[in-house]
Amino acid sequence: MSQQNRVEDDGEKAGDVSLAEDAPDVKIVKRNGFDTAVGWAIIGLAVLALLTALAIAQVFIVPVIMAFLLALVFSPLCRWSQRRGVPEPLSALVIVVGLLTALAATTLSLALPVTGWLEDAPSIAREAERKLRGLMGVAETVTDAGRQIEEAATAGDGAEGAPIEVVVAEEGPLTTIALGAPLVVAQTIFIMILTFFILASGSLFYERLVHVMPTMTEKKRALQIAYDIERDVSRYLLSITAINAGLGVAVGCTMALLGMPSPLAFGLLAFSLNFVPFLGAIGGVAISFGVALISLPTAFDAFVVAAAYFALTSIEGQLVTPWLVGRRLRLNTVVILIAVAFWAWLWSIMGMIMAVPLLVCLRVLCKHVEPLKPFGEFLAGRDD
Structure with missing residues (x-):
């Protein structure tokens, strides 16, 4: 009877050993999956940092x-x-x-x-x-219609006086080239x-x-x-x-x-x-x-x-x-x-x-x- 108990105890110990050996495998898999996700996240952040550095240091x-x-x-x-x-x-x-x-x-x-x-x-x-x-008769018709609408709008505002012309000065292409030269x-x-x-x-x-x-x-x-x-x-x-x-x-x-x-x-x-x-x-x-x-x-x-x-x-x-x-x-x-x-x-x-x-x-x-x-x-x- 004691021998049977000893065999059962040995079996339980063997089972415990097998579980102990299997358990780290499960943990390793989980740890590897987590490490993979972290690794990809680090790679993504590194790529974004590299692109930012390339854009900032372009000159x-x-x-x-x-x-x-x-x-x-x-x-x-x-x-x-x-x-x-x-x-x-x-x-x-x-x-x-x-x-x-x-x-x-x-x-x-x-x-x-x-x-x-x-x-x-x-x-x-x-x-x-x-x-x-x-070559573009349709475009000319649209342009004439737009001109007529503009004239009608100007005539409607005639009672309040002539429209104020606003001129916005912009840099020409030659000025842009000269500044970047x-x-x-x-x-x-x-x-x-x-x-x-x-x-x-x-x-x-x-x-x-x-x-x-x-x-x-x-x-x-x-x-x-x-x-x-x-x-x-x-x-x-x-x-x-x-x-x-x-x-x-x-x-x-x-x-x-x-x-x-x-x-x-x-x-x-x-x-x-x-x-x-x-x-x-x-x-x-x-x-x-x-x-x-x-x-x-x-x-x-x-x-x-x-x-x-x-x-x-x-x-x-x-x-x-x-x-x-x-x-x-x-x-x-x-x-x-x-x-x-x-x-x-x-x-x-x-x-x-x-x-x-x-x-x-x-x-x-x-x-x-x-x-x-x-x-x-x-x-x-x-x-x-």
Whole structure:
């Protein structure tokens, strides 16, 4: 009997042990679920804090990122020159001076026609309205009805005296540009100076990157990511620059054939705007249509000019760019559009220009980091 009681006691102890062993499992599951929720909350707060910091520090962060992107583009050229006996500081100086010269030439070529368009904006608007009025009979009827209502309201108030005219002075577009010019010039100078020092330092960044990594595997992975980002961003930006230059030449020649004023300005405008995916082409079509509307005899000519610009950008976007850029750098079109809209909201025009290069960097990073590989697949294009 005592032996049976001992067996039962041993069974109860065994059951207690099994329950004791099972109980921590239940607690661990609950604790892990709680930790997961807290972790996601921390990640969300970190993302919000990062976005806030990017928005507040835009004046500083945007030039820094632009300088690093330019350095990624021209670093292979500096290394190529170094292997042929040219010191890296000298190569960096030549590259920066060339960039400044090209930027100054483009700005001066666009300054005169764009300034003239802005100064003549009121007369341009009236001329455009006059030409479009013949195509929009309904709009003219509505305008006449509105004028009659306004005259009736004025006549009804005649007993109390003439209406008081209130004029609100607003800053013109030239004033806005003049006020923002010093900041743009300062940021441009900072970008060029920082680009020079990054290029002149050579492989110092990669040496520091290898030094801070604790293990040999992480050193190799970090170097592989850095070189892949450099290669893909450089290849993408150089390819897009060459494509945009060809598009600018085609647009300029087409505008000259169609009798548009300042065809060189239109070529440079197409070259510059096409760095912004989708929205740049739409802006170019709108600008060409507006200028043609007041420069050419009829509104039909303006539609021909806009159609020609749209056809050239469509050929570039649907045939030339996919063929030259290749499948390796092809990205999801929807993701590109969302990225352009997001960075435009955050950093305005500079954000739109840097949206796709930043996507390329993110995609390369996702290829080498295992948890991010599904997100990298989402960023890839259809034919990748």
